Amino acid sequence: MMGKTAVHIRNKDAPALEVRGLKKHFTTVEAIRGIDIRVERGEIFGFLGPNGAGKTTTIRTLVGLLRPTAGEIFIGGFSLMDNPVEAKNIVGFIPDRPYIYEKLTGREFLRFVHGLYNVYGDEPGMLEERIDDMLAFFQLEEWGEELTEAYSHGMKQRLVMSSALLHNPEIIIVDEPMVGLDPKGARLLKNLFHQRAAGGGAIFMSTHTLAVAEELCDRIAIIQDGEIIAEGTMPQLRARAGMGDDEGARLEAVFLKLTADEEMDEIIQALRP
Amino acid sequence: MRNTLTNELYLLLSPKWYGLRNRLRFRSRGDLTRSIVLVGIVAVFWIIIYLLFTNFLYQFKVVEEFGEILPGKLLSMIFLFFLGILMWSSLLTSFGVFFMSYDLQLLKATPVSEDAMYLARLAETTINASWMVLLFGLPVFMAYGTVFGGGVVYYLVVVISNVSFVIIPAVLGVGLTMLLVNVFPAQRAKDMLMIVSLLFFAGLILAFRILRPERLLDPDAFNSLLDFFTAMRAPLSPLLPSQWAAEAISTYIVGTLVYDPFWLGVLVITSMAAVVIGMWVSGRTHDYGFTKTQEVRRSRFAGSTVIDRLISMYGFLFPQRLKQIISKDVKTFVRDVTQWSQIFLLMALIVIYVYNFRVLPLAGTYIPSVYLTNLVAFLNLGLSGFVVSAVAARFVFPAVSLEGNAFWIVRSSPLGLKGFLWSKFWISFFPLLLLGETLIILTNVLLGAHPLIKWVGVITTFFTTISVTALGIGIGAAFPKFQWDNVSKIPASFGGVIFMVLAVTFVTVVLVIEWRPVYLIMLSILGGGSITSNQIILSAISAIFVLILCTFCFFVAMETGLRRLEEREIW
Numbered sequence: 001m002m003g004k005t006a007v008h009i010r011n012k013d014a015p016a017l018e019v020r021g022l023k024k025h026f027t028t029v030e031a032i033r034g035i036d037i038r039v040e041r042g043e044i045f046g047f048l049g050p051n052g053a054g055k056t057t058t059i060r061t062l063v064g065l066l067r068p069t070a071g072e073i074f075i076g077g078f079s080l081m082d083n084p085v086e087a088k089n090i091v092g093f094i095p096d097r098p099y100i101y102e103k104l105t106g107r108e109f110l111r112f113v114h115g116l117y118n119v120y121g122d123e124p125g126m127l128e129e130r131i132d133d134m135l136a137f138f139q140l141e142e143w144g145e146e147l148t149e150a151y152s153h154g155m156k157q158r159l160v161m162s163s164a165l166l167h168n169p170e171i172i173i174v175d176e177p178m179v180g181l182d183p184k185g186a187r188l189l190k191n192l193f194h195q196r197a198a199g200g201g202a203i204f205m206s207t208h209t210l211a212v213a214e215e216l217c218d219r220i221a222i223i224q225d226g227e228i229i230a231e232g233t234m235p236q237l238r239a240r241a242g243m244g245d246d247e248g249a250r251l252e253a254v255f256l257k258l259t260a261d262e263e264m265d266e267i268i269q270a271l272r273p
Numbered sequence: 274m275r276n277t278l279t280n281e282l283y284l285l286l287s288p289k290w291y292g293l294r295n296r297l298r299f300r301s302r303g304d305l306t307r308s309i310v311l312v313g314i315v316a317v318f319w320i321i322i323y324l325l326f327t328n329f330l331y332q333f334k335v336v337e338e339f340g341e342i343l344p345g346k347l348l349s350m351i352f353l354f355f356l357g358i359l360m361w362s363s364l365l366t367s368f369g370v371f372f373m374s375y376d377l378q379l380l381k382a383t384p385v386s387e388d389a390m391y392l393a394r395l396a397e398t399t400i401n402a403s404w405m406v407l408l409f410g411l412p413v414f415m416a417y418g419t420v421f422g423g424g425v426v427y428y429l430v431v432v433i434s435n436v437s438f439v440i441i442p443a444v445l446g447v448g449l450t451m452l453l454v455n456v457f458p459a460q461r462a463k464d465m466l467m468i469v470s471l472l473f474f475a476g477l478i479l480a481f482r483i484l485r486p487e488r489l490l491d492p493d494a495f496n497s498l499l500d501f502f503t504a505m506r507a508p509l510s511p512l513l514p515s516q517w518a519a520e521a522i523s524t525y526i527v528g529t530l531v532y533d534p535f536w537l538g539v540l541v542i543t544s545m546a547a548v549v550i551g552m553w554v555s556g557r558t559h560d561y562g563f564t565k566t567q568e569v570r571r572s573r574f575a576g577s578t579v580i581d582r583l584i585s586m587y588g589f590l591f592p593q594r595l596k597q598i599i600s601k602d603v604k605t606f607v608r609d610v611t612q613w614s615q616i617f618l619l620m621a622l623i624v625i626y627v628y629n630f631r632v633l634p635l636a637g638t639y640i641p642s643v644y645l646t647n648l649v650a651f652l653n654l655g656l657s658g659f660v661v662s663a664v665a666a667r668f669v670f671p672a673v674s675l676e677g678n679a680f681w682i683v684r685s686s687p688l689g690l691k692g693f694l695w696s697k698f699w700i701s702f703f704p705l706l707l708l709g710e711t712l713i714i715l716t717n718v719l720l721g722a723h724p725l726i727k728w729v730g731v732i733t734t735f736f737t738t739i740s741v742t743a744l745g746i747g748i749g750a751a752f753p754k755f756q757w758d759n760v761s762k763i764p765a766s767f768g769g770v771i772f773m774v775l776a777v778t779f780v781t782v783v784l785v786i787e788w789r790p791v792y793l794i795m796l797s798i799l800g801g802g803s804i805t806s807n808q809i810i811l812s813a814i815s816a817i818f819v820l821i822l823c824t825f826c827f828f829v830a831m832e833t834g835l836r837r838l839e840e841r842e843i844w
Contacts, residue, residue, distance in 0.1 A: 060842075060844070063685040065842065065843040065844075066842045066843070084687070084689070086687070088686060088687040095681060099679045099681065100682070101679050103604060103605040103609055108601075113682065113686070115593060115594060115596065116594055116683070116687065116688050147608070163682075
């Protein structure tokens, strides 16, 4: 059933995600210094950066877990500040750490999360069928009736992914999507992302795995010290890094060049046996 | 150069010390104020305990024949009570410290010796299990020192005996935990222990109350004075460490010119021997038990659909999203043994509360019993309000915090925090109302209170319960503890203390507002007269004030909680 259903878009004229002038200050730290992002329908957008660059802060601000100091966030055309219910209704969020309710079974957890997002009033039969599909897709069908406290870290992560997809969101915001997935699961998730993008949905993902970003993403933004230092397709990023003639230049080299981490690269080379 | 065991012990305990130091060094805004408030509250309790005990002990001291016996008997009972509390506390604490603590995953993979690990964990268990007992026991010992002229040596004896005393139940508790975990997985063993100990504790409280211990204060209750003295002179048990600790201190207070350190010596040597034996037991059982702890436990009741069916039946009362939160909370409560097992204790306390009213000696005083009965019934309104507040502190105040690290799910969902708080309110209000109304109706029936007092009780309880629930949810949302693993500690947090103070103050103010009109009307009725128009007007004004106060508390609490929760950032 998954991937065959087109994503239901409520506001076709608006981009999936639009961020204008986003800033986030903590007491002594400027975590985000004014960034603009635009993710179109049908796009897989990668959000990369070194540790401490502001990726997780950005993601948590986009889903309403953190309040921005300044700036505007529009999800599917709905303002997150002025219309949070509508905006959050069309987002599926997958955090990097899968904290869930440990005294619920996998099925109960999925029903619970679906209930929080239930705008369209699914019939119970249809919901159970979709839950069955999700559990099967993420290889959790044998664990559906067990309490989640018995799940491994990877299983919890997969359950959280299921919950984010259950209400057929217009945009999926994901922090480190490949955590907890074996190679087969990673392949399935990549296919899923492609299918959703093809159906009109959008993916906004943050990852450290540059190979995944290079393989999946239509466009990539690189954030460093709270600012976006580069954004575009792979050819555009290569050009930005001054490697425009080298079509074989991988994202890792581009990333390191742009984030000026060549010294680190030399150190790593020196440490190799 | 220090030996290896000492170095390792120092190293293993250093994170606790650094954590404490860093908490003081990196204080967040408001921490200093909160600390000052907490210290102030503790100081008030200290002073009250100290004054109460000083008063008791002075009275005991001057009684003929009793003077030498009662202080020692009292000390024995106190230490026996401490021993029970410490045993239970050590047993439960050691599950977490020895088998479930997150840092064990790190430490067990290092070459740290088992002995050092045991000693460090034992120290942690002992401190966690005993700090409150020691803290609130200190004014008791200070009272003894004041009344019996204790100097520096007395306090040295107190310190040594208490430190040695608390080690023994800690070692016993840890040892028992080790043995249990070798048979059952740690979580299951802990759950079983929680249920058994709460059932036992509840039964003990009931048995203690039914024995009517207040009769001890009246020597006429005994057949002969000789029986009374015999009962008083008999030691509680010479085999218990509690008796050794009591003797160690009593000997100093009422003993000869030269202090006999025999009992102190027994206590110190036993505690040291206990540690050595405990270390030996741990070396042979901990590894196996820790491995068993990693086992997955399949739940027997996860498949039950009773709750879902009940929610569906009454689902029309709530919007869809609120139903989800309510359903989730009910399931979590029912499946968490540490939560639902508290019900046993609660039921025992309710039975005792009602029983107390049954045995109240209202006859035989200079106030006519009909007046006294209705006075007590009115004051009962306050008492039941305090009980409801105490139960709310335990179950309602932590309701928001129970979301734990999973709060991001609700926060990032379209539910909205207002809906979230309303769901918490509804799920807490009905049980609390049931409790309050049961207490007030049962006790008023037992007392034979006037119908007016009964109705005042029922209606006031309804409105005060609404406000107390809102206070619990609102303040719980304003001071959430999402990261705290140990739910039972949440009521004792700064926010929990604030809630109790506000709830008790609120109930008291309601009582004060209602007192005057109820008193005047009851005087008229019981005196055979009729109610005047002034009394009716006064009653109406009083009722309006109570309603305004309840409404004010409700909205301020919920709005404050909502606002503070909205401002909170979730990582």
